[in-house]
Amino acid sequence: MEQPKQVDILLRGGTVLTMDAARQVFDPGAVAVRGGEIVAVGPQAEIDAAYEAGTIIDCAGHVVMPGLVNTHTHLPMSLLRGLADDLRLDVWLYGYILPVEREFVTPEFSFLGTLLSCAEMLCGGITCFADMYYHEEEVAWAAVQAGMRGVCGETVMKLPTPDAGSFEESLRYCEEFLSHWQDHELIIAAPAPHSVYMCTPELLEGTTALARRFNVPQLIHISETAAEVEDWLTQTSLRPVRWLEELGLFQTRVVAAHCVHVNAEEIQLLAKYRVGVAHNPTSNLKLASGIAPVAEMLARGVRVGVGTDGAASNNDLDLFEEMRLAALLPKAITQSPVAVPAVEAVAMATTYGAQALHLGHLIGTLEPGKRADLITVCADTLHSLPHFQTTGHNVYSRLAYTAHAGDVRDVLVNGRIVVRNRELLSVDVEAVLEQAKTLAQRINRFFVEREGSVLDKLVDIGGLEQQETFEVQVKGVLQDKAAFERGLAHDQVHITQHTTRDQYDTYMIFDDPEQGRLRYREDHVIQEDGSVQPIYFLTLTGPAKEAEYENSVILSRSRYTAPADRSLRFYREYFQPVAEKEIVKHRERYHLRYKGVDFAVNLDRILQPAQDRLFVEIKSRTWSQQDALRKARLIGELLTILGAQPGDVLKQEYVDLFEET
Numbered sequence: 206m207e208q209p210k211q212v213d214i215l216l217r218g219g220t221v222l223t224m225d226a227a228r229q230v231f232d233p234g235a236v237a238v239r240g241g242e243i244v245a246v247g248p249q250a251e252i253d254a255a256y257e258a259g260t261i262i263d264c265a266g267h268v269v270m271p272g273l274v275n276t277h278t279h280l281p282m283s284l285l286r287g288l289a290d291d292l293r294l295d296v297w298l299y300g301y302i303l304p305v306e307r308e309f310v311t312p313e314f315s316f317l318g319t320l321l322s323c324a325e326m327l328c329g330g331i332t333c334f335a336d337m338y339y340h341e342e343e344v345a346w347a348a349v350q351a352g353m354r355g356v357c358g359e360t361v362m363k364l365p366t367p368d369a370g371s372f373e374e375s376l377r378y379c380e381e382f383l384s385h386w387q388d389h390e391l392i393i394a395a396p397a398p399h400s401v402y403m404c405t406p407e408l409l410e411g412t413t414a415l416a417r418r419f420n421v422p423q424l425i426h427i428s429e430t431a432a433e434v435e436d437w438l439t440q441t442s443l444r445p446v447r448w449l450e451e452l453g454l455f456q457t458r459v460v461a462a463h464c465v466h467v468n469a470e471e472i473q474l475l476a477k478y479r480v481g482v483a484h485n486p487t488s489n490l491k492l493a494s495g496i497a498p499v500a501e502m503l504a505r506g507v508r509v510g511v512g513t514d515g516a517a518s519n520n521d522l523d524l525f526e527e528m529r530l531a532a533l534l535p536k537a538i539t540q541s542p543v544a545v546p547a548v549e550a551v552a553m554a555t556t557y558g559a560q561a562l563h564l565g566h567l568i569g570t571l572e573p574g575k576r577a578d579l580i581t582v583c584a585d586t587l588h589s590l591p592h593f594q595t596t597g598h599n600v601y602s603r604l605a606y607t608a609h610a611g612d613v614r615d616v617l618v619n620g621r622i623v624v625r626n627r628e629l630l631s632v633d634v635e636a637v638l639e640q641a642k643t644l645a646q647r648i649n650r651f652f653v654e655r656e657g658s659v660l661d662k663l664v665d666i667g668g669l670e671q672q673e674t675f676e677v678q679v680k681g682v683l684q685d686k687a688a689f690e691r692g693l694a695h696d697q698v699h700i701t702q703h704t705t706r707d708q709y710d711t712y713m714i715f716d717d718p719e720q721g722r723l724r725y726r727e728d729h730v731i732q733e734d735g736s737v738q739p740i741y742f743l744t745l746t747g748p749a750k751e752a753e754y755e756n757s758v759i760l761s762r763s764r765y766t767a768p769a770d771r772s773l774r775f776y777r778e779y780f781q782p783v784a785e786k787e788i789v790k791h792r793e794r795y796h797l798r799y800k801g802v803d804f805a806v807n808l809d810r811i812l813q814p815a816q817d818r819l820f821v822e823i824k825s826r827t828w829s830q831q832d833a834l835r836k837a838r839l840i841g842e843l844l845t846i847l848g849a850q851p852g853d854v855l856k857q858e859y860v861d862l863f864e865e866t
């Protein structure tokens with residue numbers, strides 16, 4: 206009889222799930238590990254006879270299986286877990302996540318958040334991840350410290366990010382990052398262009414060139430929401446997958462997160478180009494993005510893995526939960542209980558996940574020659590017993606439908622034992638949690654202060670000119686339009702510009718009047734040929750007038766103005782006003798000079814709530830008390846010239862003048 210060969214670790218007893226192509230199960234089985242590699246897998250008696258090891262892990266009562274592969278996540282975001290929930294994707298992203306990231310995301314943040322996430326993932330049986338975040342160099346270092354395998358994607362987008370002021374800068378960072386981590390045994394450094402809508406063609410060409418040069422995959426979000434697809438169709442007349450195909454992105458190895466809204470043609474393309482798809486059921490449900498057509502993708506040969514997405518949109522990193530949803534949701538949407546059976550769901554969390562990350566040659570199954578990434582899962586639990594062996598699928602059912610992350614007992618990554626008897630050996634969890642709690646207090650203070658200020662919230666979503674300007678203004682009822690027109694022809698009045706507009710204003714009103722009022726204006730400038738050029742902007746006006754002069758001219762602190770590049774719905778959900786009022790008016794606007802001073806004069810007909818009177822409004826910018834006094838006097842003169850009677854002067858804004866009808 207041959208002498209037993211020496212290996213480092215033997216996992217013996219238990220049900221060994223190989224997840225190989227034949228889906229072999231050995232029960233009782235054993236796995237022999239030498240260095241970072243699996244050297245043998247088979248029936249326990251066979252492996253016992255052939256191998257000896259210094260470390261023997263008794264796996265009786267456990268399932269021994271490949272480590273789970275989390276195909277899409279944003280690891281440092283575990284530090285933002287539970288920060289802003291139950292919001293629409295755009296409000297969540299632009300209103301909360303991007304502002305807090307701008308403020309708090311540093312290299313230390315990425316390192317700490319990754320350690321926290323790796324601790325959670327390892328304890329839950331995840332041995333490999335694909336991440337997209339900032340300061341990805343730190344993510345990689347933290348993962349190595351935790352002893353995890355990962356594809357670390359440095360996020361590249363057209364907007365400034367916490368680690369780059371421009372996309373050129375972020376491509377440079379990416380290039381350096383990729384060159385530092387070539388041929389690492391645990392880490393694959395990759396470029397991660399965020400999505401079609403956050404990128405430009407040049408940017409995607411840049412990441413594609415890097416992926417080719419370093420021979421690494423690219424990570425990207427694709428077709429997460431229906432709105433993304435519709436916008437892209439409008440802008441480019443192509444759906445995102447087709448557009449990316451034309452751009453040449455799929456000439457590299459791509460991992461596409463979400464693919465919730467892909468049609469049959471796109472699914473064919475994903476299969477054709479071997480694009481790995483990361484299905485994130487919890488995140489898609491929570492953000493109400495939809496349910497990806499997983500059964501159809503699998504049937505067409507697309508490599509679909511499961512992912513948790515970031516902890517800010519999940520909110521945990523539990524791949525057992527994702528596996529379960531990956532099996533359950535297709536049944537509901539296809540109305541077929543045979544769609545995505547348990548064994549397919551387990552494959553998505555292991556071997557398909559590995560293939561989706563283009564790592565199928567290294568991990569995802571228990572086979573000789575593969576890296577030793579494996580876990581043991583307790584099968585003798587209250588929620589798992591009793592066991593049946595009526596079909597070969599019972600063990601997969603237990604994993605997909607009853608197992609919890611907390612059932613994981615041991616975890617090996619690359620042959621290193623990182624979790625033993627539920628104890629994480631590679632990360633000082635207490636210290637990491639302490640630091641996370643301290644950071645959470647700082648983030649808390651930031652949000653408490655911001656939520657108390659409409660202005661701070663406005664500043665946070667960008668584009669705002671935070672300039673305080675002062676304006677003298679008056680408004681009057683116009684009794685006689687002919688008198689107004691005669692006034693415009695007055696020899697001291699020189700019109701420099703005239704425009705015609707329809708203005709649709711929505712005023713958002715807040716509980717605390719000191720917050721001021723926010724106006725969303727759709728300004729339809731009517732061109733000479735009758736066509737309309739709409740402009741959208743937001744204006745925050747302060748609560749009180751600063752002073753009042755003769756003729757009821759008031760000095761008001763105006764206005765913080767920002768272009769409104771999002772929908773009214775977005776602002777409504779983000780600012781959460783207690784009330785809204787709408788004013789629609791037709792405005793003839795004149796810029797004129799009177800006695801050497803520039804004024805804006807508006808002749809307004811209020812259409813909603815409909816008024817039968819015309820109004821005239823005169824305004825001028827000012828910068829000092831002296832100047833304001835002088836302009837107040839001139840405005841008084843102009844009012845008379847333009848035919849408004851002194852008794853017809855109004856002190857209120859339109860929004861305060863009319864009760865809603």
Ligand SMILES: [Zn+2]
Pocket residue numbers: 277278279426462514515
């Ligand atoms: Zn994501």
